[in-house]
Amino acid sequence: MEGIRRAPVGRPRGFDTEEALERAMVVFWEHGYDGVSLTDLTRAMGITKTSLYAAFGNKEELFRRALERYAEGPASYSSRALEEPTAREVAEAYLTGSVNASTQHGCPAGCLGVQGFLAIGHLGQSARDALNAWRDANRSRLRGRFQRAVDEGDLRSGADPDELAGYLMTMANGIAVQAACGAGRGELQKLVDTAVQHWTLAL
Known part of the structure; x- marks a missing residue:
């Protein structure tokens, strides 16, 4: 930074x-x-x-x-999730971290990054580049972690690490939008449980 x-x-x-x-x-x-x-x-x-x-x-x-401060603070759950021992636990930690960050007491609901993307057409090049770099880095780290899971046999050989990364990020974005619309932590955590269950079954 x-x-x-x-x-x-x-x-x-x-x-x-x-x-x-x-x-x-x-x-x-x-x-x-x-x-x-x-x-x-x-x-x-x-x-x-x-x-x-x-x-x-x-x-x-x-x-x-x-945005950099947000990535290193409230959104740092995304990096911590990668340290989980299995791909399923990575997914669960990532989405649960999104719920917690989006419903944190004393903080605004939702996600600063998602808020930024909603206005990306009105941003200057520097801000657009920062948002895109943040998104791409998140996806790259998740993709790399899931590729490692495939290599280690934790995920089946036919699993697509990039699709799995994209799925988790899309779910996390949806969680942030729901939180901003007033959904509570308990409600969102139930969605995480369902998403992780379906994600695991699809593998």
Whole structure:
């Protein structure tokens, strides 16, 4: 991840950039990219527009940085799931992690990344590239983990690792949308149980 840009020597910012970025992440997470203005962001971050531009660049760059923070924080379940010993447990941990992240107490419902993709046609190139890279990296990691499962005999030889990765990501996106529409954790976990059961039977 990029290091935080530093203010010119002798001109301290007077605010915590990490805290400001955390607040921006929450605003984007709750309202999406198009749903917030620079005024909304600066008010939530407790800084001026001048400070925002100096520390983070423009709104698009701030969104990209917020997405990185989200990937390393609330969405880090996707990386932890890959450490599970079997493909079935990977799938279950991945989807359960999506439920937990999308229904986390004190946080907006849903997924910041999904919110971003809903507005991708209105994003600049940098933000689009960040979203696409995040999605592609997730799929690549899942695909690699399932290929390992095939190689080790944990999945049948005819299983398609890329299709399995795509299935899980589609389910996780659906979970996030349902959460944003008001579905609770218990309801969504039942969907996970059903999805994992069907996913396993299909193998």
